Amino acid sequence: AQSVTQPDIHITVSEGASLELRCNYSYGATPYLFWYVQSPGQGLQLLLKYFSGDTLVQGIKGFEAEFKRSQSSFNLRKPSVHWSDAAEYFCAVTLQGGKLIFGQGTELSVKP
């Protein structure tokens, strides 16, 4: 069955430290890959997406993600976390057709 796994339910990092959020998917083919962020009481905002081409993609707010086909992974990274990055992060995938399959989410807390 198609699935998306975010192994870390909750991560705490210090402000200014680097961040990596993990995402693994299980699909028969390479899907389209997304990372969304959700702040409390807000809808989901797209951080970045991968369809094809360069496996390192840049997104908004200083985030980047790397697609690794051999590991079926699409991990999100940021070199220096800001307090305003505290939120919930969702990895999502879709085959052509639009339906998004989301992971469980990773809640990010930032220590001052």
Added chain:
Amino acid sequence: EAGVAQSPRYKIIEKRQSVAFWCNPISGHATLYWYQQILGQGPKLLIQFQNNGVVDDSQLPKDRFSAERLKGVDSTLKIQPAKLEDSAVYLCASSSSTRSDEQYFGPGTRLTVT
């Protein structure tokens, strides 16, 4: 450009009551989605419309949930009768096509069933 609008933002009802949510997508977006997000989980697609036709409603509990998009613009999601397990945030999203373009999400409606 105005975003996806949803109302109400919050709703509290008792079990067995009915409730309806409204969504107005971004102007010109042909594809509209309703997702259910239960606390602690990622959103799950309930139904996808392309214009006013249903593309995917395989995850919609049709015995109690219904949705329509009569004129291919705004949409209504209804639950009748509600159960305790329907407590969730209901997110509406829209995109310009059924391809894997970016989906734009509304702020959601938080439903509490008591």
